[in-house]
Each structure stands twice: as structure tokens, then as C-alpha cells.
Amino acid sequence: MAVRCLITAGPTREFFDPVRFISNPSSGKMGYALAAAARSAGWTVDLVSGPVSLPEPAGVMLYPVVTAEEMSRQTDALFGPCDVLLMCAAVSDWRPASRQPSKLKKDGRGMTVELEPVPDILTALSARRRPDQVLVGFAAETEDVEANARAKLDRKGVDLVAANSVAGVEGAFGSEENTVTLVGREGFRRQLGPASKAEVARLLVAEVAARLAKR
Ligand code: CTP
DSSP: OOOEEEEEESBOOEEEETTEEEOOOOOSHHHHHHHHHHHHTTOEEEEEEOSOOOOOOTTSEEEEOOSHHHHHHHHHHHHTTOSEEEEOOBOOSEEESOOOSSOOOOOSSOOOOOEEEOOOHHHHHHTTOOTTSEEEEEEEESSSHHHHHHHHHHHHTOSEEEEEEOOSTTOSTTOSEEEEEEEESTTOEEEEEEEEHHHHHHHHHHHHHHHHHTO
């Protein structure tokens, strides 16, 4: 069966002047590992990526983006024909309410940047999903990992939530190893890892492939 998979990866950057932004420490490694695993499974892969320092994975269509707004537009354009969405990007939850056209000059005083919420890309996509698509959301939790991830199943309209524990120094950001708690409907729960991000990605793609086969 030909499978088309849309993956988002990495952070987004939200600028308040041409040279300054807010972002997060996402390295993009998990999303890129998923892209490689999906490709190895024979899937056609569209990878929408925020700014990362990783080599382009072979055999995938890479769509570089910077801001959440750009990621939203790009995923919106690619979502229709996809069978699988792996929404792994660490989209910024807030962005500056305005962006100054020229660089702000410092004057020795403090300053305040007003932030506004970023619309949830995954929720917007799931609102127009087809039942045969498999949607996977990702969650970075510091506590009550499984309960918080389970709450996101309905809130985001997805089939699976892959939850990372980012508590403490062993958190997932930037690391090579990962442990993911995968939760789904009807109490489904499966732990992937601890293992390399490549192995966790392979296990996750295999789980999604098994679900596609049942549809
Ligand atoms: N996400 C998104 N658009 C946003 C923010 C997040 O599509 N503006 C997606 C992420 O890519 C991820 C999922 O939503 O797949 C979970 O994001 P997370 O920030 O962990 O959850 P929230 O729902 O924002 O909840 P909270 O921050 O309260 O844990």
C-alpha cells in the first residue's frame, strides 16, 4: 500500500525585530529520525522543518520554514493527500504581538515584549481530517506524563499522542536517546524505548503502519 506521510520537526522562531526572536531548544532530531524511519518503511515523506542543524534526510521532500505561521501554511497545503501526520515540531506557544521592521536600539533600560498565543496547527488540521488518516501528536511533559498526554487525544483530535518526559537533565531536548510513552484510545498504552531516537522512530512508524493496515 502506498503511504504518504507528513512530518513536522524542529522549533519555530517568532521574531519581534529583524534579528531577535523567541524559540525553544528543540533540535529536530526526533522528527528527522521519524522521516528516515518512514522513508525506510517505503513511505513517501514530506518533511516540514523549522530551523535545525541537521543534514537533509535522503529521499524525502524537505520544506524549510521559520515561523509558526509559515509552518501552518505549509502543513495546510500538504495535509489533504497525506495518510499519516506526525506532528513532531515544537511549535512556539506564544509569539510577539508585533514585529518591528527595523532593529530595536538598546538604551540601557529594560523592555517588555507583549506575547500573543499562536493558533494550534494540529487542532486546525484535525478539524478537517478524514477518518482514514492517522494523526499523531507529540507532547513534552514535565509531570503526569500519561494523564496529560491522554487529555491531548481529544483536545487535539488525534489517534495517538507520543509523550516525552522532559523533566530533569535526562529530558529529550537535544539528546540522542529517548523514551516515549505512546497513548491512544480505549486505554492503549505502549512504551517505546529507552532507545536511540532512530529505534524509537522505527517502533513508532511500525505502530502507525499496523493501524493503517486495519483501516
Ligand atoms: N502544536 C501545534 N501548534 C501549536 C502548538 C503545538 O500544532 N501552536 C502541536 C505540537 O506539534 C504537538 C502538540 O501540539 O504535536 C502538543 O503540543 P504541547 O505544546 O505539548 O501541548 P499543548 O496542547 O500546547 O499543551 P501544554 O503546553 O499545556 O502542555
